[in-house]
Amino acid sequence: MNLLRRYKRASLSCICFIFLSVHCIAQDTSLHNYFSLQGGMNMLKRQDLIFSPFIHNDISFLNTEIRYGHERRLRQDIVISFSSFQSSITGAYDYYSDGDTLTQFPHAFNLIDINYSLSKKIMEKERLTLYAGGSFANNIDVMNYYYGFASYFGYFATFSLSGMAQVTYKINENSKIHAGVSVPLVSQVARSPYLINDDEFIQNNYSHNGVKTFFAYLADGNMETLNHFQKLTAEITYSTQLSERWEAGVQYSFDFSHYSPVASFTSVENKINILIKYNF
């Protein structure tokens, strides 16, 4: 049998296998997966004493989140979120330099979260289901602080192993409330140096390669526990079934972070999101 015929037979076998697999999966009516898209308002209150003694506040609608979840024996959730803020003490203003009009810009904060959690059902009672487990929570804050014509890049990044608990309460056949809380137990914390930059920070930038520089920043961080780094993430979601697969809902989430060594860092986020969820 020549090669071309063998290739055709193998290709046809693969196609049949895939078709049958999908068909078999489709026969399973349990919806073990979900995908959700969320967006809304995020209120930030933040103080980083490396850059400023002041608390910077902003309310941003540039706030979005995507989630994927899977549950069979264990429940897995992946969350990726992004929020962007601008804040200044008195607002932007103009000043002058050699005949030019320049602007004192507000500081910019971009917050990225990438979390993976794994939990197990530990109690199921009528309408109430309780999960417990752990998560790998990654938070990267990228900042730009502006002082006149000088601007400075800053970062605050945490990579945490957290304990977490979730509870789901079925209000009725169509509606439920889901709540969760997580607390990091051990974290790798990396942030800008005291007084924004030093020789080690400049050396980290020497490669002029974004990826190498990023990992050089992380390597300069410290492993911290609850005595130096405190964080609490909590959320509560109300959702209602629109159809067999589609849900819609509203979610409130709260995130508090505090890091105390040297110049302290404190951040509080309050988010209110609407969400659309697809179960499959």
Next chain:
Amino acid sequence: MITCIITSCEKVFFEPEPADDPEALFESFWASFNENYGPFEERNMNWQEQYDLYRPVISATTMEDELYEVFTSLLAPLNDGHTNLFAPGKETFNANIYFEYKIDDALFNLAVIKNSYLQNIFETGTDDSYYYGMIGDIIYIHFPYVYDNFHIINTAIDDHSSAKGMIIDLRHNMGGDFTWAYSEMGRLTSEKRLVFSSKTKNGPAADAFTEWFDWYIEPAGSLYNKKVVVLTDRYTISAGERATMAFEVLPTATLIGDTTNGAHSTMVGGELANGWTYTFPTQKVISYDGNSYEGIGIAPDIVVKNSTEELLSGTDAVLDKAIEQF
């Protein structure tokens, strides 16, 4: 209940903010420098004396314009090009006399170089990041700042391998990121050379600094050992001076022009409760010879200054002296 818990936590964890009245503004501004300014010693500044001199003139009723004048008077004796003050509707204040009063600012004129020396044949980098051309068989490059524009040095070497050498013009170079310059100068040295050492404030105490950190240029690529002439003036500042320091350690380089500004540290920023912002240096820097030239500048090997009359006639005496070296 949740709101109460959250609010209580916030009060515990957020630090108190400085107040917005004139006296609090003066106190926080003076303290910021007192705790974080690096080269007081090198600039012969007794900062406590400045406090004693100006604090008495500030009261709860001091008006904004008067407060601004006091702040500029407080900073002026530092004579530091890295110290700036920005306020709404105000001209930027720079504590260095050259930048603030534009002394000798007109003694560098790029138009004269373009017209009279480059014959209007030159390449300009993106956003005027460099001016590159030939003066006879000598490479000429002017850098208005220090960033990735320094790659043009290696391009020029490759494009004009038969040139007698190059003139690197760092006059009126406003600084930037010296690491780009150092990473592009590998072909100009055959060995690892110490350029300078620096240490950074890492606490509020007067003697709270990191350890000394040594900065080198290291060989990379095929050696270019032809003559390099570097031009500087009083407006060569910050990373422009760190680039000058790197050229200074090369055996093939000659520095011509005027002494540089003398601001060798890195610069950071701060903000006040009334929205004013400011910059200041946080380091001590010593040259490869173990001496600090902060507040002094890097003196050229050959001192030459332009005159207004010569420039008007299309002559750049500093550049003429550089050309004579080849």
